[in-house]
Amino acid sequence: MQLVTVGLLAVVLIGAAIVHLTKIYRQLNDPRAPPGPIQIPYLGRIHDLPIEFMWLKFKEWADKYGANGFYRTSMLGAEFLIITDEKVAEDLLVRRAKYNSDRPNIQSLFDSKSTYGSMEYLPLMGKNEYWARQRKLSHSYITEATNARYNGVMYHEAKRWVARLIDNPDNFQASLEDMASKVMCTLTWDDPDLSEYCTTSAWGLLRQMSPAGPLTNVLTPLWHLPMFMNPWKRAERKRHDEQQAWWMQRLLTVRAKMAEGEMRPCWTRQFLEKTALKTTISGDHEASSLLGMLALVGIFTVAGPLSYWLVTMVHHPSWQAAVQKEIDEQCGDEMPTIEDTPRLPILRACIKETMRWKPNVPTGVAHETEADDVYNGYFIPKGTRILPLDWVFLRNPNKYPDPDSFRPERWLEPGWPTFQAPLTQYPTIKGMTSFGWGQRQCLGMSLTQDELIVACGALAWAFTLKPKVDPVTGQDVMPPLDKSNSLLIIKPDPFQMRFVPRSERRKAQALAIWEQSESSDRAKRNEFLQKVREARNVPQLQVPDTMMPSIDDALDEKLKHEQVLISINRVNSFGSDLS
Numbered sequence: 001m002q003l004v005t006v007g008l009l010a011v012v013l014i015g016a017a018i019v020h021l022t023k024i025y026r027q028l029n030d031p032r033a034p035p036g037p038i039q040i041p042y043l044g045r046i047h048d049l050p051i052e053f054m055w056l057k058f059k060e061w062a063d064k065y066g067a068n069g070f071y072r073t074s075m076l077g078a079e080f081l082i083i084t085d086e087k088v089a090e091d092l093l094v095r096r097a098k099y100n101s102d103r104p105n106i107q108s109l110f111d112s113k114s115t116y117g118s119m120e121y122l123p124l125m126g127k128n129e130y131w132a133r134q135r136k137l138s139h140s141y142i143t144e145a146t147n148a149r150y151n152g153v154m155y156h157e158a159k160r161w162v163a164r165l166i167d168n169p170d171n172f173q174a175s176l177e178d179m180a181s182k183v184m185c186t187l188t189w190d191d192p193d194l195s196e197y198c199t200t201s202a203w204g205l206l207r208q209m210s211p212a213g214p215l216t217n218v219l220t221p222l223w224h225l226p227m228f229m230n231p232w233k234r235a236e237r238k239r240h241d242e243q244q245a246w247w248m249q250r251l252l253t254v255r256a257k258m259a260e261g262e263m264r265p266c267w268t269r270q271f272l273e274k275t276a277l278k279t280t281i282s283g284d285h286e287a288s289s290l291l292g293m294l295a296l297v298g299i300f301t302v303a304g305p306l307s308y309w310l311v312t313m314v315h316h317p318s319w320q321a322a323v324q325k326e327i328d329e330q331c332g333d334e335m336p337t338i339e340d341t342p343r344l345p346i347l348r349a350c351i352k353e354t355m356r357w358k359p360n361v362p363t364g365v366a367h368e369t370e371a372d373d374v375y376n377g378y379f380i381p382k383g384t385r386i387l388p389l390d391w392v393f394l395r396n397p398n399k400y401p402d403p404d405s406f407r408p409e410r411w412l413e414p415g416w417p418t419f420q421a422p423l424t425q426y427p428t429i430k431g432m433t434s435f436g437w438g439q440r441q442c443l444g445m446s447l448t449q450d451e452l453i454v455a456c457g458a459l460a461w462a463f464t465l466k467p468k469v470d471p472v473t474g475q476d477v478m479p480p481l482d483k484s485n486s487l488l489i490i491k492p493d494p495f496q497m498r499f500v501p502r503s504e505r506r507k508a509q510a511l512a513i514w515e516q517s518e519s520s521d522r523a524k525r526n527e528f529l530q531k532v533r534e535a536r537n538v539p540q541l542q543v544p545d546t547m548m549p550s551i552d553d554a555l556d557e558k559l560k561h562e563q564v565l566i567s568i569n570r571v572n573s574f575g576s577d578l579s
C-alpha cells in the first residue's frame with residue numbers, strides 16, 4: 001500500500017516536472033522571439049558556449065541564425081541579443097540609445113553597476129546619475145589633454161620605451177604595457193613610477209569583470225554562497241579593497257603635495273583645485289575611483305593593438321618597409337609626432353587594419369535594455385543584454401573583402417568599399433565599431449589614435465621588427481596569429497621576436513634622445529620644485545584655504561569611506577542584493 005502511494009507520488013511529481021519544463025521550453029523557444037539556437041530550460045546554452053574564444057562560437061551561431069543581423073540566446077536565465085550587423089547596432093544602440101544604454105550586472109564585482117551607490121567603475125556603471133556625471137567629467141579631462149598634446153607625455157614615454165627595447169628587447173611585452181601605463185599614470189597623478197602597480201591593478205579588474213575570469217561570472221549562483229565557503233567572494237573583497245585603498249592613497253598624496261604647492265598639473269590636481277568646487281562628484285571616494293578608473297582603462301586597451309602591431313609587422317615585412325619609407329620621407333631624421341599624423345596615411349592604414357584584423361575587444365561590450373521593445377517584428381524583453389559582436393562586424397566580406405587577410409590597401413586605394421578621401425584625414429580609427437556605440441561609446445578614441453601613432457611611429461623609426469631565429473634549425477619562428485587570452489580585452493599570448501635597430505647611427509640617436517628627454521624632464525621637475533619652494537614665503541602665491549580641503553578633511557572623508565566599505569562588507573556577508 002505504502003509502495004503504491006510512493007509510486008503514485010513519483011509519477012505525479014515527474015509528470016508535473018515534465019509539464020513545467022515543457023512550458024518553460026516552449027516559452028524559451030517561442031517562435032515569435034528572434035531566431036537563435038534551441039534553448040534548454042534553466043541552462044539556455046551555457047553547456048556549449050566555451051569560455052575560451054567565446055567570440056568564435058558566437059560567430060558560428062551568427063553564420064547559422066544571424067541572417068537578420070541579430071540572433072538571441074540565453075545563459076542561466078540571462079537573455080542575450082547578439083548583433084551581427086552594423087546597421088542593427090546603429091538602430092538599437094544609437095537610434096534607440098535612450099533605453100538601450102544600461103549595462104548588465106557583473107556578478108563577480110560588488111555593485112558593478114553602482115546601483116547601490118558604489119560609484120567605482122565608470123565603464124561598467126548602469127545608466128545612472130553617477131555614470132552621467134563621471135562620463136561628462138572624464139570626457140572633458142581627456143579632451144583637454146588631447147588638445148594639449150598630452151603635455152609631451154607620449155613622446156617622453158615612447159622614447160623611454162625605445163631605449164628600453166634596445167637595452168632589454170626580450171622584455172618587450174612588459175615594457176610595452178608599462179609604456180601605456182606610464183602615460184596614464186602621468187596624466188592622472190603626474191607619477192610614471194606608479195605604472196607597475198597600476199598595471200597589476202588593471203589586470204586584476206580586467207580578469208574579475210571578464211566571463212573568462214572567475215567561475216562565478218559564468219556559474220553566477222555560486223556567488224551567493226555564504227562568505228565562509230565562498231573563495232570567489234573573499235578574493236574579490238581583498239582585490240576590491242586594496243584597489244580602492246590605492247586609489248584613495250593617490251588622491252591623498254596629490255592633495256598633500258598640493259598643500260605644499262609641490263604638485264605639478266595632472267587630472268587629480270585639476271580635480272582638487274578646480275573641479276571639486278563646482279562638480280556634483282560626491283567626495284573623495286567617488287573622485288579617487290573616477291580618476292583611478294581613468295588611469296586603468298587606458299592601459300590594456302592601448303597595449304592590445306600595440307602588441308598586435310608587433311605581430312602584424314613581423315608577418316608583413318613589405319608593409320613594415322612601406323611605413324618606414326613614409327616616415328623617413330615625411331619626418332626626416334625625427335621620430336614621428338602627432339603633428340605628422342596627416343602626412344602618414346600608410347602608418348594610419350596599417351594601424352587601423354591591425355585593429356580590424358585582430359580586434360582586441362572581439363565580443364564588444366554589452367549594453368542592457370531598460371524597456372520592452374519590438375524590433376523588426378521581434379519582441380526584445382526589458383533586461384536583455386545586447387552584445388555588438390565586433391569580431392563579426394570586422395569580418396563582414398561585403399564591407400571588408402578578403403576579411404581574414406591583412407590588407408591595409410583597403411583604406412588607401414579607391415575601389416575598396418572602405419576607402420575614404422582625403423588621405424590627410426582618412427583612414428582614422430576614430431568611430432571604428434571597436435569603440436562601441438551610442439551613449440556608451442568609448443571616450444578614449446583620440447588618445448588611442450595619438451598614442452598608437454607615436455608608439456608605432458617610434459618603433460618603425462628605430463627598428464625593423466623581425467621574427468626570432470631558431471638557434472638549432474636557423475629557421476624563422478613566426479609569432480602565432482591565433483593565440484591569445486579570452487578576457488574582455490584580449491592580448492596575444494607571450495611570443496618571441498627581434499627588435500633590430502635600423503642602423504648603428506639610429507640606435508645611438510635613439511639612446512641620445514631618451515637621455516636628453518629624461519634629463520630635461522628631471523630638470524623641469526626640479527625647476528618646478530625650486531620655484532615653489534622659493535615662492536612659498538610669498539603669501540599671495542599660496543592657494544587660498546577655500547580651494548584646498550585640508551588633509552584632515554581628506555582623512556575624515558577616507559574614514560567615512562572605510563565605514564561605507566565596512567557596512568557594504570557586512571551586508572554582503574549576509575548575501576544581500578549588494579553582492
Ligand code: HEM
Pocket residue numbers: 122123124125135138142294297298299301302305360361364365366367434435436437438439440441442443444445447448
Ligand atoms: C583600442 C583602444 C580602445 C578600445 C578598443 C576601446 C573600446 C571600448 C569599448 C568597446 C567601450 C564600450 C562601448 C559601448 O559600451 O558601446 C569603451 C568604453 C570606454 N572607454 Fe574605451 N577603448 C579603448 C581605449 C580607451 C582609452 C585609451 C580610454 C581612456 C583613456 C578609454 C576610455 C573608455 C571609457 C571611460 C569608457 C566608458 C564609456 C561609458 O561607459 O560611458 N578607452 N571602450
